Amino acid sequence: MQTFPIQKIVEHGPGVKSFYFEQTFEALPGQFVNLWIPGVDEKPFSISCEQNGLTEISVKAYGPFTQELMKKKVGERLGLRGPFGHGFSLKENSLLIGGGIGIAPLRRLAQELSDLGMRFVSLLGAATEHELIFKSHFQEISTCYFYTDDGSFGEKGLVTEHLLQIIQDEKIEYIYAAGPEIMFVKVKELIDPLSIPYEFCMERYMKCGIGICGQCVLDDSGVRLCVEGPVLNQDDLKGVTELGKVHRNATGRRE
Amino acid sequence: MQTFPIQKIVEHGPGVKSFYFEQTFEALPGQFVNLWIPGVDEKPFSISCEQNGLTEISVKAYGPFTQELMKKKVGERLGLRGPFGHGFSLKENSLLIGGGIGIAPLRRLAQELSDLGMRFVSLLGAATEHELIFKSHFQEISTCYFYTDDGSFGEKGLVTEHLLQIIQDEKIEYIYAAGPEIMFVKVKELIDPLSIPYEFCMERYMKCGIGICGQCVLDDSGVRLCVEGPVLNQDDLKGVTELGKVHRNATGRRE
Amino acid sequence: MKTNFLNLQLNSPLVLASGILGLTASSMKRVVDNSCGAVTTKSFNLEARKGHPNPSIVPFEHGLLNAVGLSNPGAEEAIKEIERFKQVSDAPVFASIFGRTIDEYGKVAEIAVKAKPHLIEVNVSCPNVRSEFGTPFGDVPEDTAAITRLVKQVAGDIPVSIKLGPHGPGIARMAKVCEENGADAITAINTVGPGMLIDINVQKPVLSNKTGGVSGPAILPIAVKSVYEVYKNVSIPIIGTGGVTHWQDAVQMILAGASLVSLGTAVYYEGIDVFNKINMGIQTYLEKFGYESIEDFRGGAH
Amino acid sequence: MKTNFLNLQLNSPLVLASGILGLTASSMKRVVDNSCGAVTTKSFNLEARKGHPNPSIVPFEHGLLNAVGLSNPGAEEAIKEIERFKQVSDAPVFASIFGRTIDEYGKVAEIAVKAKPHLIEVNVSCPNVRSEFGTPFGDVPEDTAAITRLVKQVAGDIPVSIKLGPHGPGIARMAKVCEENGADAITAINTVGPGMLIDINVQKPVLSNKTGGVSGPAILPIAVKSVYEVYKNVSIPIIGTGGVTHWQDAVQMILAGASLVSLGTAVYYEGIDVFNKINMGIQTYLEKFGYESIEDFRGGAH
Ligand SMILES: Cc1cc2nc3c(=O)[nH]c(=O)nc-3n(C[C@H](O)[C@H](O)[C@H](O)COP(=O)(O)OP(=O)(O)OC[C@H]3O[C@@H](n4cnc5c(N)ncnc54)[C@H](O)[C@@H]3O)c2cc1C
Numbered sequence A, B: 001m002q003t004f005p006i007q008k009i010v011e012h013g014p015g016v017k018s019f020y021f022e023q024t025f026e027a028l029p030g031q032f033v034n035l036w037i038p039g040v041d042e043k044p045f046s047i048s049c050e051q052n053g054l055t056e057i058s059v060k061a062y063g064p065f066t067q068e069l070m071k072k073k074v075g076e077r078l079g080l081r082g083p084f085g086h087g088f089s090l091k092e093n094s095l096l097i098g099g100g101i102g103i104a105p106l107r108r109l110a111q112e113l114s115d116l117g118m119r120f121v122s123l124l125g126a127a128t129e130h131e132l133i134f135k136s137h138f139q140e141i142s143t144c145y146f147y148t149d150d151g152s153f154g155e156k157g158l159v160t161e162h163l164l165q166i167i168q169d170e171k172i173e174y175i176y177a178a179g180p181e182i183m184f185v186k187v188k189e190l191i192d193p194l195s196i197p198y199e200f201c202m203e204r205y206m207k208c209g210i211g212i213c214g215q216c217v218l219d220d221s222g223v224r225l226c227v228e229g230p231v232l233n234q235d236d237l238k239g240v241t242e243l244g245k246v247h248r249n250a251t252g253r254r255e
Numbered sequence C, D: 001m002k003t004n005f006l007n008l009q010l011n012s013p014l015v016l017a018s019g020i021l022g023l024t025a026s027s028m029k030r031v032v033d034n035s036c037g038a039v040t041t042k043s044f045n046l047e048a049r050k051g052h053p054n055p056s057i058v059p060f061e062h063g064l065l066n067a068v069g070l071s072n073p074g075a076e077e078a079i080k081e082i083e084r085f086k087q088v089s090d091a092p093v094f095a096s097i098f099g100r101t102i103d104e105y106g107k108v109a110e111i112a113v114k115a116k117p118h119l120i121e122v123n124v125s126c127p128n129v130r131s132e133f134g135t136p137f138g139d140v141p142e143d144t145a146a147i148t149r150l151v152k153q154v155a156g157d158i159p160v161s162i163k164l165g166p167h168g169p170g171i172a173r174m175a176k177v178c179e180e181n182g183a184d185a186i187t188a189i190n191t192v193g194p195g196m197l198i199d200i201n202v203q204k205p206v207l208s209n210k211t212g213g214v215s216g217p218a219i220l221p222i223a224v225k226s227v228y229e230v231y232k233n234v235s236i237p238i239i240g241t242g243g244v245t246h247w248q249d250a251v252q253m254i255l256a257g258a259s260l261v262s263l264g265t266a267v268y269y270e271g272i273d274v275f276n277k278i279n280m281g282i283q284t285y286l287e288k289f290g291y292e293s294i295e296d297f298r299g300g301a302h
C-alpha cells in the first residue's frame, strides 16, 4: 500500500468534490483505485481524469466513508492502490450515458476518445445542476444532452427519456453507460432490441480489489467485477442474472 | 538450491576424479560452488573447467564427504549453488603455482589466460604422478615445471624448490598460487622480498558461502573468504595474521 | 489427473482454499471450469458477519496480509450456495465451518450437513479473530478434541477435515489429537503470524484490523514443514495448503505427504488459470519420473 | 545518528543480529566500520558445538532458511573474541548466550560477564534446536521467568535483554513475564517457523537438519507485529529484529516501538554496506518530518 498527499481539491458543489494526487501510474478509462482513509476504511473509486501529472478522483458524499473524505484537506495522505480492473474499449460514434457520479469514469473515457479524435456524444443526467460534474468539459469536446431531476440544468427528467431518439439522430453505433444500477436496467431494456453493442461500468461492494475474496462476483456468470470488470459488455452481461436485483452486502448476503 | 544430474565422471587416478554438470552459469577463474550430496553434507569446490557446455569440478578423496562423492555415478543428482566468491585477476607473464588438488582452480585460470592469449608458466606439484591432474592440458598451453613427492613424475621435491630461479628465468611478473596452506607460507616467504604481486586461492571451513555466518572470516582482516575471497592478493593478505597458523573449525574454535 | 481422496473422485489433486472466491456457487463453478479438482467454501458460522472494515486484504512483496474477519452470510445462506453449486457442477465441494463457541461448531455443522457437502472442513485456526474469541481453539488440544468429536457426531457419513495452523503447541501433536478424536483428514495450514505492516508516511498499520494472517509465497516453507510433520505423525490424509504458487511448490507439498493441495493466494499471483498451470506441471513431473499418479511419490521426501 | 539505549551511547540505532558475522572480533569490527551501531555475538553456550552439517543455511526466494544448530566455540573461547573486539572498537557489544538447561544459562552468563559485554542477550527462542532440547524455553512462561531471574542475578549492572520468538503462548505475554522478572530489554524476534524446503528432483529436504528457521523479508510483517504488541505490553525498550532489509522496514520497526533495530539476513541481500544505506534512509526520514532523533517517532503507529 502506498500513500500520497492530496495535491489539490476542487469542490463541484455541495457534497461533490474532486481530489488530485500525483500521477504515479497510467490507468485505462474505466479502471479504478482503492482509496484508503487511514483509520477509517478503503473503497473503490473510478479515475475521472489524468492530466498535468495528476490523477483525479471525483466523489459524491453519500455514506460515512465519503462524508469523511469530504473533510480531508490538501496535504493529508490517502492510500491509493491500483489501477484495478478492465477498462472501456474505445469505439467510434459512441454515446456516453452518465448518471450522477457515474459521470466520473465517463470523463476519463471522453478525454481518451477526444485525444484519439474519435467522435462521441454525451448524454448526462443528475439530481441537480452541480452534480452534472464536468459539464463544460463535455461540452467542449462533444455534442451534449443534459437532464436533471429538478430541471435546474438541461431538460427535466431522466437520461433514458429520449434515448432512442438520440441514438437515431446521432447515428450512434456504440453505447457506454455508468451510473446507478436502475439506469442500466432501463438502458438495457431500451437498447437490447436495437442490437447496438454496449458497455456498462458497474459497481459492487468490494473487499480485495484483486480478485480473490469473491465479494464482487456477479451471479451467475462468476465474473469478478474488480478484475474482469468494472466495465462489462453485453456479452459479459448475458450471464448476469442479478442486474438491478438484490446483490451481496459486506457479509456476502443478498439484500 | 538446484540439483543437477552428473553428466560425466573422469577418474584421474586412485581417489582423484572430475565430475561434470550441465553448465548453467558462468564462473570466473577462482570462483567456487557449494556441492551438496543429498543426505550427507555440502562443501565448497573450485570450478576446474567450463567447456562444451559442461562445468567441471575436480575432487581428491580426503575425508568422509569426498569419499562419499567418489561413490557417485553418472545420472545421480547433486546440489550445486554458486558461483560464489571473487576470482583471480588476469595478468601477463604470470606463474601458476599449484599444489595437489589446488591445481583444480588453476586449470580454470590457465584456460582463461590461454583463451585471452596471455603468457603464463605453470609450476605444479603433487604427492604422486596421477595427482598432477591436467598435466597434459597445462603442457599444451604453457611452459611447465612438475614436482612430485615420490619423484614419479617431474622432479622429486616441492614446488618451492627452485621457485626463485624459475621466476628469474621466466621473467615472471605476477604469481598465482593454490594448494595447501603450508605452500602459501613458503611461497610468501620467498617472494615477499621480490615485491612481485601475487594472489593466493585459499580454503577455510565454510558454512553459508554467502557471507553471513562468519565461519570463513580471516583474522584480523575481517575478510570473508566466501565473498571477498577465496582469491586474496598481497594487500588483502597483509591484515591476515592467521596464515599457516590455527584457524577455525566447524564450531568456530581455533585449532 | 484423476485423484482419489477418501471416498471421493477428483479430476485434479488441486483444491480451492477456503476464503478465496468461495462465497458463491458462480465463482466456485468458474474455478472448477479452470481445472480445479474440488472447492472449499468461505468459512461460515451461524449468524452473518460483516468482517473487518477495509483494507482487509493487502499484498506485500512476498505474499498477502489479510484480516477479512471471517465475513460470511451465515450458515443458512451459505448452504444455499453449496446447493446451487451442486446443481451446476460434479466437483466435490467442501463446507468450511467455524464457531465462536464449541457448541456453535456443532450447530453450524448441523446446518452444513443439510446441503450434503462432500467434506466438512473445520476451521479452528483462523488467526484473525484471535482478539475477539481469545486463543484459537486449534491451539488448545482439549478444545480441538471436543470440536472434532462434536462435528463428527453430526456429520454422519460426511468426512471431516480439521484445518490447523502452524502455531500453538505443535501441529503434529494437534493433528494426532484430531485423528484420535475421529477426524478423517487434516488441512494444513491456515495463514501464518499474524503480521502487521505500517505505512511509514501516515504512521498507522495498513490493515483496519491492524494485524492479519500472512499467506502466499512467504509461508511455503512453513506449510511444507507442517505437512511433513503431520504426515509423520498421523495416518489420515492431508490437504496441504500454504504458499503454493507454482507446480514445483505443489510437488513439494505432495513429497511432504499431502494427498490434495489447496491454493489460495496463488489466484492473486497467477490468476484463476493457476489450476491449469499447476496441473500441467505435475503432469510433466509424473511423466519425467514415470509415475502413474501422485500416489507414487506422496510422502517421498520422508 | 547518535542513539541512546539504556545506559549506552550508539552511533546508529542499527545492531548486527546474533548469528550473522558475530563469530569473531575481526568480522564484528568490520561491520562497525560500516556504520553499524552495536554488534551481537553469535549465541554461545558452555561447550563447543559443531552445529548441523551443511546445507545449514539456504536462500529461498523470500528469505533464508537456516539450521546452523547454534554452532559455537564455547563460552570461554567466545569471550576472548568479545575482549578482542573491545580492544579494537568502542561500539557496544552484546553477548548472546544460551543453555541446554536452565542452570546452564546461569553458568554461561557467569563466563560472559567476565568479558564485560555492554549487554547480555539471552536466546531462549532458537527454533532450530527444538528437537534436541524439546520446546524452546521461550515458549514456557515459568522457564523464561527462571532464566531471566538467574541471568539478571549473575549479570550485576550489565543490562539483560531476553530474545523472544513469535511462537508459543504469545510474545506480548512472554515479554511481560520477562519484564516482571527483571529484564532490561526485549529482543524480538528470532527466526520464524521452522520451515522446510524439499528438492523435488532428489526428493529430500534441502537442509541437513530437514527443518530450519525462516528469516529475511518473508518475516517482516510478523516481526513488526511482534514489536508492536510487545511495545503495548511492557515499558522496557525493544530491539526490533526480523526481515529488515530497507530503511523503510527499519522505520516501520521504530514506529511499532523498537528502540534499536537489528539486521541479520539483510547482510545477504544488501551486503555489509546495508548499515550505511539504512542509516542514510532513516536520516532522510528524520529530515522530512523535522524530527531530531528516532525517539520523536518511536511507537508512532500506536
Ligand atoms: C468500481 C467502482 C467505482 C466507483 N467509483 C466511484 C466514483 O468515482 N465516485 C464515487 O463517489 N463513488 C464511486 N464508487 C462508489 C464508492 O466506492 C462508495 O461505495 C460510495 O462512494 C459510497 O460510499 P460510502 O461509504 O460513503 O456510503 P455507504 O453508505 O457506506 O455505502 C453506500 C453504498 O455504496 C456501496 N458500497 C459501500 N462500500 C463499498 C465498497 N467497499 N465497495 C463498493 N461499494 C461499496 C454499497 O452498495 C452501499 O450501499 C465506485 C464503486 C465501485 C465499485
Ligand SMILES: Cc1cc2nc3c(=O)[nH]c(=O)nc-3n(C[C@H](O)[C@H](O)[C@H](O)COP(=O)(O)OP(=O)(O)OC[C@H]3O[C@@H](n4cnc5c(N)ncnc54)[C@H](O)[C@@H]3O)c2cc1C
Pocket: B032, B042, B043, B044, B045, B046, B047, B058, B059, B060, B061, B062, B063, B064, B065, B066, B067, B101, B104, B105, B202, B203, B204, B205, B206, B207, B230, D054
Ligand atoms: C574455496 C574452496 C575451494 C575448494 N576447492 C576444492 C577442490 O577444487 N577440490 C577439492 O578436492 N577440495 C576443494 N576444497 C576443499 C573441500 O571443500 C573439502 O574440504 C575437502 O575436499 C575435504 O573434505 P572431506 O569432508 O572429504 O574431508 P574432511 O576430513 O571432513 O575435511 C578435511 C579438511 O577439509 C576442511 N573442510 C571440511 N569441511 C569443510 C567445509 N565445509 N568448508 C571448507 N573446508 C572444509 C577442513 O579443514 C578439514 O580439516 C575447497 C575448499 C574451499 C574452501
Ligand SMILES: Cc1cc2nc3c(=O)[nH]c(=O)nc-3n(C[C@H](O)[C@H](O)[C@H](O)COP(=O)(O)O)c2cc1C
Pocket: A212, A213, C017, C018, C019, C020, C042, C043, C057, C064, C066, C068, C070, C096, C123, C126, C163, C189, C190, C191, C214, C215, C216, C217, C219, C241, C242, C243, C244, C262, C263, C264, C265, C266
Ligand atoms: C483473503 C483470505 C481469506 C481467507 N479466509 C479463510 C477462511 O475463511 N477460512 C479458512 O479456513 N481459511 C481462510 N484463509 C486461509 C486460506 O484458506 C489458506 O489456508 C491460507 O491463505 C494459506 O494458503 P495460500 O498461501 O495458498 O493462500 C484465507 C486466506 C486469505 C488470503
Ligand SMILES: Cc1cc2nc3c(=O)[nH]c(=O)nc-3n(C[C@H](O)[C@H](O)[C@H](O)COP(=O)(O)O)c2cc1C
Pocket: B212, B213, D017, D018, D019, D020, D042, D043, D057, D064, D066, D068, D070, D096, D123, D126, D163, D189, D190, D191, D214, D215, D216, D217, D219, D241, D242, D243, D244, D262, D263, D264, D265, D266
Ligand atoms: C544464519 C543465521 C544464524 C542465526 N543464529 C542465531 C543465533 O545464534 N542466536 C540468535 O539469537 N539468533 C540467531 N539468528 C536469528 C537472527 O538473529 C534474527 O533474529 C533472525 O534472523 C531475524 O532477523 P533477520 O530477518 O534480519 O535475519 C540467526 C539467523 C540466521 C539467518
Ligand code: FES
Pocket: A205, A206, A207, A208, A209, A210, A211, A212, A213, A214, A215, A216, A217, A224, A225, A226, A227
Ligand atoms: S473485490 Fe475481492 S474478488 Fe473482487
Ligand code: FES
Pocket: B205, B206, B207, B208, B209, B210, B211, B212, B213, B214, B215, B216, B217, B224, B225, B226, B227
Ligand atoms: S562461509 Fe559463511 S561467511 Fe563465509
